[in-house]
Amino acid sequence: MNMSERESPQHAAPPVFIFSCERSGSTLLRYIVDTHAQICCPGQLYLGQLCRDLHTTIFYSLGQTISTTSVEERERMVAAEVRRVVDELMSKYAKAKGKRMWCDKTTLNLQYLKVLNVVFPDAKCICLYRNCMDVAYSSIECSRFGFMPELAPYVQKNPENIVAAMVENWVDKTGKLLAFEREHPECCFRIKYEDVVFNPPETLRPMFAFLNLEWSDTLLDAIFTAPHDAGFGDRKILFLKKIGKNSVGKGSTLPREDIPSDLLGEMNRLLEELEYPIVGAEWGRTRSPYLPDAAATGGGEVLVTNVKEIFERHFPKLLTERGEDLRAVNGVCKFVVSGEDGGVWTLKLAAANWRIVAEDDDAADCTVEASADVLLDLVNGELNAVAAFDQGKLYVTGNFELANNIGQLLFGG
Numbered sequence: 001m002n003m004s005e006r007e008s009p010q011h012a013a014p015p016v017f018i019f020s021c022e023r024s025g026s027t028l029l030r031y032i033v034d035t036h037a038q039i040c041c042p043g044q045l046y047l048g049q050l051c052r053d054l055h056t057t058i059f060y061s062l063g064q065t066i067s068t069t070s071v072e073e074r075e076r077m078v079a080a081e082v083r084r085v086v087d088e089l090m091s092k093y094a095k096a097k098g099k100r101m102w103c104d105k106t107t108l109n110l111q112y113l114k115v116l117n118v119v120f121p122d123a124k125c126i127c128l129y130r131n132c133m134d135v136a137y138s139s140i141e142c143s144r145f146g147f148m149p150e151l152a153p154y155v156q157k158n159p160e161n162i163v164a165a166m167v168e169n170w171v172d173k174t175g176k177l178l179a180f181e182r183e184h185p186e187c188c189f190r191i192k193y194e195d196v197v198f199n200p201p202e203t204l205r206p207m208f209a210f211l212n213l214e215w216s217d218t219l220l221d222a223i224f225t226a227p228h229d230a231g232f233g234d235r236k237i238l239f240l241k242k243i244g245k246n247s248v249g250k251g252s253t254l255p256r257e258d259i260p261s262d263l264l265g266e267m268n269r270l271l272e273e274l275e276y277p278i279v280g281a282e283w284g285r286t287r288s289p290y291l292p293d294a295a296a297t298g299g300g301e302v303l304v305t306n307v308k309e310i311f312e313r314h315f316p317k318l319l320t321e322r323g324e325d326l327r328a329v330n331g332v333c334k335f336v337v338s339g340e341d342g343g344v345w346t347l348k349l350a351a352a353n354w355r356i357v358a359e360d361d362d363a364a365d366c367t368v369e370a371s372a373d374v375l376l377d378l379v380n381g382e383l384n385a386v387a388a389f390d391q392g393k394l395y396v397t398g399n400f401e402l403a404n405n406i407g408q409l410l411f412g413g
Contacts, residue, residue: 015090015120016041016103016211019110019180020128021173022150023138025193027233028243029128030105032196032204035219035226039211040094041103043231047086048112051119054082075118082119101211105233108150110173113180124211127181129174130193131276132267133251136166141250142234144390163258167267174270192274197245224412236386238404239412246382256283304379307341307372311356314379315347315410319354322409326352329409331402334364339372347406366398368407378411385411 016039020026034041055078063078094102109116116123139151140162147155151169158165181188189210195203205215224240256279259267268278304314319326326349335345346360370378374393377383385407388394396403 013101013212014122014124016101016124016126017047017109017116017120018103018105018126018128019113019177020105020107021110021130021135021170021177022107022148023135023142023234024107024128024130025196026105026107026128027237028193028240029126029191029196030103030233031223031228031237032219033103033105034228035223036208036213038099038213039101039103040097040099041105042093042229043233044106044108045104045231046106046108047104048106048109048116051082051086052112052115054085055079055115055119058082079118086119101213110176113176117180117184123187125180125184125188126207126210127177127188127190128193129177129190129274131248131251132167132170132174132271133254133279134193134248135170135251136163137251137254138247139166139169140254141387142390144392161258163254164260164263167259167263171263171266171270174274175266178270178273194248197243197248200243234386236384238408239385241381241412244384252283303381304376307337307343307375310375310379311335311345311358315356318410323352325409326354329402329405331365331399331406332362333403333406334360334367335375336367336369337372337375338369342372349406364398366396366400366403366406368403369395369397 016033018026018029018033018041020029030041030043033039058081059074059078062081063074066074066077068074068077090102094100139148142148143151151166154165154169154172155162158168181190189207191203191207200220201215201217204219208215220243224242256264259279264279268280271278304310329349330351331349333347333349335347337343337345344359346357346362346364348355348357370388370393374383374388378385378388378394383393385394389396
């Protein structure tokens with residue numbers, strides 16, 4: 001069988017790609033897309049890199065057996081074979097999930113826009129953007145234990161100015177994505193992270209219409225309760241109970257003076273194109289124009305007002321409600337709480353049974369340390385557990401996997 005006989009048939013539904021810079025909300029958007037009954041969106045699959053590598057392998061193997069002198073014909077048939085291989089894999093995955101469409105949200109795909117467009121010319125592309133200064137802030141915040149591989153080249157170039165490194169990362173990738181949009185307007189849909197978190201139905205309804213999928217407001221209620229496959233992405237998503245707004249505007253704390261003038265000019269040009277406020281001369285002296293009012297963030301209901309109540313009422317209530325989820329979690333976790341009303345409490349989990357004991361001296365598999373204020377913020381949804389850990393407000397020793405599983409039970413959705 002030659003390659004022309006192996007080409008993929010026409011597809012009922014084209015694939016979907018979410019393209020974005022790192023720290024732009026792609027993991028949240030993948031959860032939203034994956035919640036829909038007709039489309040699956042797993043963690044980062046690196047399909048762009050896979051397509052590039054498959055193209056090389058096929059071109060210099062099967063591609064050399066094609067009887068043609070036309071470079072264009074050879075490239076077309078190689079691309080079709082790459083498409084067939086990836087389609088077979090992803091179609092099986094979608095079918096196993098009971099869905100008819102698939103989506104990849106790998107941020108690294110920005111490096112492979114050309115090959116993805118050649119292999120999947122019918123793909124629908126969601127172009128996700130977020131304000132540069134918030135992306136820079138979030139990139140720095142998540143790097144306490146090391147920079148993401150995608151960010152490392154920019155840090156190496158600007159080792160003494162991390163703000164400039166993160167801004168340059170955003171400028172390069174945002175410029176590349178905007179150029180792709182201009183070249184392929186028929187297959188691109190632009191969406192902004194800030195619109196997703198502040199106006200979910202108004203923002204997501206047209207996005208799903210672009211994908212030829214029906215929208216229902218009830219989807220928003222299921223985002224953090226629907227099952228989603230594990231995968232690479234922002235770990236904070238595992239501890240969310242609702243779409244949060246409190247990460248918008250944090251970039252206003254970064255100093256404008258750390259951004260070189262030429263880079264600042266390019267950043268502001270892209271911000272204007274995306275209809276974001278520019279970082280002008282008043283930056284840092286006045287409140288950021290895109291920083292939401294406290295009332296606009298939704299605030300959230302205060303569930304608990306003191307530490308004792310957490311261990312005597314709130315945690316027992318959660319553990320009772322999540323009895324089925326306890327079956328996979330076994331071990332002893334000690335909570336050491338400093339500050340006013342602080343103390344030591346031990347949670348013991350075994351075979352779906354649990355006990356919380358105060359001032360217990362037994363050995364623990366893991367220990368979680370935090371101040372009373374931090375623990376209250378975690379319980380009341382004002383602080384994300386992963387963010388607290390990354391910021392050094394929450395300390396974990398011992399069995400980290402157990403602590404993570406217990407954290408999802410107690411602080412997650």
